[in-house]
Structure formats: structure tokens, C-alpha cells
Amino acid sequence: MSASIPSWQPSASLKQLQQRARIVAAIRQFFAERHVMEVDTPLLASHGVTDLHLHNFVVHPTPPGPEGPLYLQTSPEYAMKRLLAAGSGCIYQFARAFRDQELGTWHQPEFTMLEWYRIGFDHHQLMDEVMLLLQQAVGIGTENILKASYGQLWQQHLQLNPHTVTIEELQACGARHDLAISAVDDLSTTDWCELLFDRCIVPELAAMPIVCVYDYPSDQAALAALRAEGDETVAERFEVYLYGIECGNGFHELTDPGEQAQRFAKDNALRQSKGLPVREPDSYLLAALQQGMPPCAGVALGLERVLAAAWQLPGITATQAFSFI
């Protein structure tokens, strides 16, 4: 609860709003030059997401509105993939994304996702394009940038292999680094990996304007394709860190509808085990994948975070017109 009555004034200065407008225009120019088409997909959809850690705002229309419940989208991904399956070609969007149960210095319940898909790219080619866009349109990262695999960073900073590490090794690592985790026994291997990466490795990357991390453990795949690497399976996923701030998430996209349906089912099983509402898998997405989505790579950048990193701000409230908190 806030102690003072919030002002009607914008959260960002007029100068910052002008800067944002200039950057958005530059991004549009970047895509126009590459013949990537801008699209606008709905924020209200018939299905939510099954992801364990994403929470849709649920909407209940009244007749004669459509039959609910409907869901405010946590990202434009499913809608854009349906467009790709329909033959749209390469597309991008400045999409509003909505996430319930998220609020903090780097989290607003509503924010802007810059999301785009490149047909025929793998995640490496898309990472290169992300860096180019950041350099050309946002003006960040012309030097001292890094591209490294998740495994390389773990080896370098924690002397562990994240693809084969045991939960005991992870707990010991957490203890060594004084992470002071409250519910130590309640964390999965995935939870530990994410926490250790965030607390022990990411701060080491904070001096660099752009760091792209690729090839994640298979249990952190989300919608990325999997690739066999010797004995291990890696997820063709990448993340973009700007000055140590997590700003983007990309995949060499999973195109197989069977595998996608299995992942949705696995998510829901986990949801059920944790007492969370089960979300019906998006049958439209699955049908589109059944029809055939061209091989492609996609990425989602949090626009407000990108701006905050570029402007060296301590959070995102001053990067958009009006913010909560």
C-alpha cells in the first residue's frame, strides 16, 4: 500500500518519452530495411499459457461478448506463430504483454514486448541480428560484447557442468556463495540453476553492454528446439543480458506439434502438483504447428528493460508513460 496519493504526472520525463519514440522509429526502420513485416495480434485470447511460472490475467466477458473465460496474453508468441504457419513470412511486433503476480523494479504487470521471427534462421543468426538491432537502433553495445554458451559460463565461473550437475552439487554451490535461501529443500534443479546463474554468474557480466547466452539445459527449453550434443541434450534457447539485466529470450523454435503438446501436458502436470489452475493447451497453436510452421528463430525483448539498460536507469518505471509503483 503506498503512503502517498499517486500523482497524475507521467512516470517518464518528456525527454525520455521523446527518446523512446525515436528508438521505436529506428527499430521500425531496421525492420523495414530487412523486409520484416509489422503485425498486430490481439491481446485477448481464448487460451492462456501452461508455463508454470507465468500467470495470465483472466477476463470474463458478458454477453453478447464472446464466450469466456478469455486471457490477456503473456506474449504475442502463439498468435505470431499462427501467422507464420499461415505463410506471413518474417514478422515483428511491438506487443503489450500482461503478467499477473509480477511487480517490482524490473517488473510491471503490463509491458511492451518487441518480438520478431526470422524464417530459416537458427538461434545464432538471430542473436547476431539482435546485437545489430541494439547497436544500430538503440545505440548500445558497439564494443565489449560477449556471446557465450550457458555451459561455458558455468564452467568458467562456478566450475560446474549445468547439463549434468546434481542437486547436491547445486545446493553446495549455493551454500558456498552465501545465497541465504530460505526454503533450500524446496527448490528443484531448474530453480537452483536459474538462481545460481542469476546470483553468481550474471553479476560478473554486468560491465558488458550486451551478453548473449545460448544452449540452455533441456529442462529450461520452454518453446525451443532440442539438439543432441554428444551424451547431452541442449535447448536451442538464448537470453540477452544488457549490463547484467535480463532483457530478452529467444529460441530456435520448436516446430513439432507432438513435442509441443507433450510440453504443454508436462507443464499442466506440474501446475496440478503445485495446486495451480490447469490451463487448457492452445489448440489453435497446435493446429497451426500441425499444418506446418516453417523452421525459424524468434526472440522477445522487453522494450522497457532495453531502454532502462541503455539509459543506465535503476529500473523500468521511467521508461514508460505511466507505471505502477
Added chain:
Amino acid sequence: MAQYSTNDFKGGLKVLLDNDPCSIISNEFVKPGKGQAFNRVKLRNLLTGRVLEKTFKSGESVPAADVTDADMNYLYNDGENWHFMDPSSFEQISAAAAVVGDAKNWLKEQDTVVVTVWNGRPISVEPPNFVTLEVAECEPGVKGDTVSGASKNAVLETGAEVKVPLFIEQGDVLKIDTRTGKYVERVKG
């Protein structure tokens, strides 16, 4: 026992951590790797005074600590225990010397102080930021020496020792900043 979830966390909230009462200083919501959300929290242990950090899973619950801050009047001390009275309920409470700590230096009868009480037990005493106390003992003042900047020791009516400018005399009333233990100015009358 009442519980708070991480969603309730904010500065000043009193919680029990490893059985010690703590006050929350700051609470940061983080979501590493877009996975499990956590709250990275800074707390002050109200018994030891130390600042510590703890990371909670978002939604985790912690027990509330029954801690209250009460304005009380200082009555007297017998060397071992310091006695205070709640001016509205007339209830008396006593705190051991260790709990009163540095506040001992600044307490005058009937002064209002903040006593922090946990489960009915006083755990700290906070004097007002500024107190006025009489100089009980010091070397004679050097008349006119208001600019040399040199200082001497003075003993106040509470027994506390402070550094004062050379012109201060026995019997002078001084304003002291209790947070630093330093002389601020001489008070008239």
C-alpha cells in the same frame, strides 16, 4: 501464530527469522531465467542489530513477530535495571542494562523514549534524537575562546562524557545529538 507472505513484505514489517525478531529493510522481486520468482530481502535483526539478507521463494510465508514500539517515560535505574512507564496505561516495564545500551548516556527522569517490546520483553530503547543535559563537571571555561576550535571533556548529569568547546562551564545546559554522541550547541536557560 500469524504469518506474512512475501506479498505482504514492506519496509518496517516485523517477522521472525530463525526465531529472532527482524525488521524488513527492503524487498526486491526477482524472477531469474523467467522461472521461479523470488524475493530478495534485507532485514535487521532486532536483537543483534545486524543487517542480513535472505532470499525467499515468492509466496513463501514467514511467522509475524510480535514486536511493538511504545513511547514510554523513563523513571529511574538501580544500576542493573532501567524502569519505564507507559504514560497512557501506567504499566511499568524494566529493561536490563545490556538492552538499554548506549541510551543510558542520555536518559533524564521523565524523558520520553521509544521502547521496542517483543513478546512482552523489551529488546531495545531508543532515546530522542536530541536531548538537553546539564554539565555536571568540566574544567573552567576560557572566557572569550569561542573560535579556537579546541575542545575539552565534560561530564553530563547522566554520567556521559562528551567533547565540548573550551568556553563551556559547569552548569551549562547542552543540546546533544544522541545518534552521534556529539555536542550540538549550548542552550539558554
